[in-house]
Amino acid sequence: MLPIVLASASPRRIGLLRQIGLDPRVIPADIDEHIQWDDPVQAVQGLACRKARDVGERSAKDTPGQDMWILGADTVVVYKGQILGKPVDKKDAVRMLDALQGDTHSVYTGVCMIEKKGKHSREIIFAEETKVSIYEMEMWEIEGYVDTLEPMDKAGAYAIQGIFAKYIRGICGDYNNVVGLPVSRIYQEVLKNAMDRKTVEDG
Secondary structure (H helix, E strand, C coil): CCCEEECCCCHHHHHHHHHCCCCCEECCCCCCCCCCCCCHHHHHHHHHHHHHHHHHHHHHHHCCCCCEEEEEEEEEEEECCEEECCCCCHHHHHHHHHHHCCCEEEEEEEEEEEEEECCEEEEEEEEEEEEEEECCCCHHHHHHHHHCCHHHHCHHHCCCCCHHHHHEEEEECCHHHHHCCCHHHHHHHHHHHHHHHHHHHHC
């Protein structure tokens, strides 16, 4: 596989890539991450592409001619049609968790992978959905969790891999997608891309 550049400084995404044997070079994207779309798939794919393309343009100047994959990703929580990003403050985190508790919501992660090989480049774009069910929570539990500050930089105001694990009733789909990166889907897409390319080259 070509060297991979991650357009994010997220320790969770870095860790997930290392878990499957990849050691990414990290170049955080420098973009406005304001969500401009009402549809969650468009939102996560749109932001993922903006991140990957931003880093792609900068890496082309810094390392011209180098073959690589550039990976951009974005995650949102969706509840009853409403997109929930990261909470702006503790009050906002409490509001989000009070809405999510005792019910099921969806987590979407959009991925944009740009393959740069010689003078050519191509993009792989997709979004993965995982459904998450949360046990009912008392307000003191919500406020106590928010006081740990764990939710403050997380979409939907919780970290499934952290303290909040004790409130997860169940999931349907890829667990790693909720953490922040559907690494198994990424691997499968890269493998398919490589095999398609080999078929073309072999004629």
